[in-house]
Amino acid sequence: MxxxxxxxxxxxxxxxxxxxxxxxxxxxxxxxxxxxxxxxxxxxxxxxxxWNNHMGGASHEGDGDGGLFKGILVRYLAELALEASGRSEAEELLLSNANSLWSLARDMERNVFHTDWSSLPSERVTLSTQLSGIMLLERVAALEAGGVVVSQTA
Structure with a gap:
């Protein structure tokens, strides 16, 4: 390469x-x-x-592979947050996106997330985009358990 x-x-x-x-x-x-x-x-x-400024950087890639790529990014950001000393930009992005996902993009009746972490999902959702949302919450929870971040997710 x-x-x-x-x-x-x-x-x-x-x-x-x-x-x-x-x-x-x-x-x-x-x-x-x-x-x-x-x-x-x-x-x-x-x-x-x-990136764009929408949702603090993590953009709306749609579903399929594009939706899953956001989950890969979340894993990378969590690795960066672990390596940073003090409050890092990676940590800020993880927290802002987790808060947006949980408060704006979660359909509480169906327990699903939108591909765009700033709005409620439509009728159709895909597994890849659900995995990205779950990866985000899991990484923030792991960083919080390790004392790296203090989450304010409701």
Whole structure:
């Protein structure tokens, strides 16, 4: 991949970059080699360029694979939050999106989430987008249990 991209990790496929960033963070955790963490942070900078301001960054990708990619991003953000010292941007994004998902995008009668974490779901929902919502809540709960974040989710 580096050869194809002229020696650079960032590319147009955000989910690929998210998986690479998770791998770099895990390599850093296993070895303590700082350049692995730096590679993950470089990818993080590029991933953010594809976002919008809607919902604090996590956009509405639709369902199917697009809906699941948001769950991959949530996993990556949680890994970044663990590595950050003090309150991090990753932590802020996780908390704001969890609060939005829980308070705005949850259909309490059917117990399902919308693909857009700022509005109620329509009649049809897909498993991939439900998984992304569950991943978000699970990661925030794990960070909260570990003392990394203090959630204000209702």
């Amino acid at each position: 580096l050869k194809r991209k002229g020696g650079a990790f960032p590319n147009e496929l955000y989910d690929d970059m998210e998986w690479m960033a998770i791998a770099w963070l895990r390599a850093y955790e296993a070895t303590g080699i700082v350049r692995f963490k730096e590679a993950a942070l470089l990818l993080w900078e590029d991933i953010q360029t594809g």
